[in-house]
Amino acid sequence: MRTSPLSSSLSEAAATRLRAEIVSGELPSGSRLAEAAVAQRLGVSRVPVREALVLLEREGLVEFTPTGRACVKELSPRDFEELYVLRLALEPVAARLAAPALKADSSSLMANLQATRRAKELAEVTALDLDFHQLIIAASGNSRLLRLWCSLRSELEWWLGGLQRSKQIYSHATKSETLASHGEIVRAFRTGTPADCERLMRSHILFWREWLPPMPDPS
DSSP, rough: OOHHHHHHHHHHHHHHHHHHHHHHHOOOOOOOOHHHHHHHHHHHHHHHHHHHHHHHHHTTTTEOTTSSEEEEEOOHHHHHHHHHHHHHHHHHHHHHHHHHHHHOOHHHHHHHHHHHHHHOOOOHHHHHHHHHHHHHHHHHOOOHHHEEEHHHHHHHHHHHHHHHHHHHHHSSSSHHHHHHHHHHHHHHHHOOHHHHHHHHHHHHHGGGGGGSSSOOOOO
């Protein structure tokens, strides 16, 4: 049976709304997502809500219990570690590959910095932060690398948003630090070598290591 355009549109809208609430922390980990309650709150029927929940499950934001109940997934220390390792594996390579293209034209990154400078909310800074990294990966010209990274985008935004909210409690400087570090990366693309860009991106990702929750002791 084909999904109608209207149903697809409603499902996408419901997924977008729920995704934003999860990523921002408005719907914390473990929150129950009862179809009827969510449908009533969003003003839609249960069908698009069910489809949205299945989509968010594929993105790693929602999980279903054995009895079929949906809830916001709880990211474990291992989940955080795996996402961190994937960023560390993918993004330095992407920076090296993207260096020639971004040396020739870094206007997209400059526009991102300007948008980040204007951002008023931390959630907007987080989204623009990931947009910045996605622009670099897209500039690498490696479609498979981009597709793999985009498949992680929702979890990465959730992951990074949580880390930035945690960091904001202590320093209140997430936006300024993001602008400073991204500005340094742009300068490397404009004046440095591909190897310089790769090293700087690796250092940029490594910076977040200290903010990851500790892994449980296997003993």
